[in-house]
Amino acid sequence: MDRVLRQAGGPEILDVLAERLPGADLTTLLLEVMRRRAQVLSPADVLRRYGHDRFVAPAQISFRRLRRAEDAVLSAVPANVELITLAPVAPLGTHTTLGPVDQNKVVSTIRNSEVAADPTNGLALEAALRRRAAPGPDPVRLATLQRVVRAQRMEGATTFAHFTLFALVTAGRDTGDLAFERQHVAEHLAILTAAVRACGVADPQVLVTVLDERFERTVEGLDAGRDPDRQSGRGYYSGLCFKIHGNGLELGDGGFVDWTARLLGNRKERLLISALGVDRLS
Structure with a gap:
């Protein structure tokens, strides 16, 4: 960063871009920067980038295999869960303010948005809007399939820069005695395990x-084992979290x-999120 700032004219330029320019003015500036950079590119430059950029390469899973897995997963979604199609981008800061996720793990755009990295974040925003419009006792159940992009490098044959997730969220109000939590964690696990079985994982x-x-x-009554030593997700989830494994894979x-509670400023709001990696199920 120090080297880049020296080349750009000094460390004060970072303060100007990050803090002093209004959002619309920063967008105007960056749009012009990208326009000029694009003008000097040749078709050969674009092809060269396409051949080396992990974010733009086609999926390693074949289209037909992935589509079969998507259809199998969707076959397990009950009628009381609304399937929606999310936009491929979310407002800037969605994953950081809700997650929390380091912004460097998200592909940010120059139009105050970011490429979707987790569909549960987008579903949470939609669920919050619906809860604000109708804050009654009926929960909001939403699900989606979304191709997402994550910027961090991860090693392994089953890790990709972009991949498809099936995501499910249930948003509602605390009804006391952990009734919401007990009902909906059982619902999520029933849907997710049915979806996994529909993909051939027995x-x-x-x-x-x-x-x-x-x-x-x-946890009482759930067909589940325990993982008391799990470290991932602590600080991200609250109360309870779970993982689903099959065929040797997570x-x-x-x-x-607490995303909807924070989005709506109401500590009584409850939210359960979950997701399946569809590429791993194909």
Whole structure:
């Protein structure tokens, strides 16, 4: 960063761009920068970039295999869950302010938005709008399939720069006695395991991690094992989280978060999120 700032004219330029320019003015400036950069590119330059940029390469999973897995997953979605199609971008800061996720792990755009990195964030925004419009006792159940992009480099044969996630969220109001939590964690796990089985995984394994001892009661009656030593997701989830495994792979993840409570400024709001990696199921 120090080297870049010296070349750009000094460290004060970062303050100007990040803090002093209004958002619309910064967008205007960056649009002109990208317009000029694009003008000097040749078709050969674009092809060269296409051949080396991991973000723009086609999926490693064949279209037909992925489509079959998507259809199989969707076959497990019950009628009371509304399937929606999310935009491929979200407002700038969506993943950082809700997640939290480091902004460097997200592909930011120059129009105050960012490429979707997790559909549960977009579903949470939509659920919050619906809860604000109708804050009654009926929960909002939403699901989607979305191709997402993540900027961090990860090693392994089943990790990709972009991949498809099936995501499910349930947003509602605290009804006391952890009734919301007990009902909807069972619903999510039933949907997710049915989706995994529909993709040909005969015996998916659910492992639950209780993050708050009060949530011990929500595990009662679940067909799930325990993973008390899980470290990932602590600080991201609250109360309880879970993972789904099958065929030697981690296939899904989920748990309770406080996103709608913070979005709506109401501590009584509850949100359960979960997702499956469809590429790994294909």
